[in-house]
Amino acid sequence: EHFLISLQLQFASDSSDFTTCLGKNTKPVRICVTCSDKYAMLTQSFLNISKSDKCATQLLDSDNAMVIRRLWDAYRNMWISASCETCSGLSLNRTHEFVNKTDEVLQCFEEYKLHQYICVNCSKKFDTLVTLFKRSSRKRFCLC
Secondary structure, three states: OHHHHHHHHHHHHHHHHHHHHHHHOOOOOOHHHHHHHHHHHHHHHHHHHHOOHHHHHHHHOOOOOOHHHHHHHHHHHHHHHOOHHHHHOOOHHHHHHHHHHHHHHHHHHHHOOOOOOHHHHHHHHHHHHHHHHHHHOOOOOOOO
């Protein structure tokens, strides 16, 4: 019983951390680069629950709400739709380039956040970032 509760609490904590990271990294989108460690922890928490038949039965499928399973499905679908697996295969130099360009955009947004011309003042940096994202993903726009 104590083991089940600790797995449930770990999933809840990792889920909260990942959700916070998602919320903080939506504009400009840099989910894959910034939240990958949180997603890895969440994935491990879910695997710890699902690899034990007793835990899986009690925590994933014991009621109609299936909260943990549904949360995991939502997180997994979000990660897949962001094409994060594509991003994670990028070279270290390209990843740093994403991070640097993203930081430039964020700094611009911060500098002009109260100005009505934020889009004009930051558009060139943002367009450069979007172009870099598009160039790096062969199949889809990568939400790095």
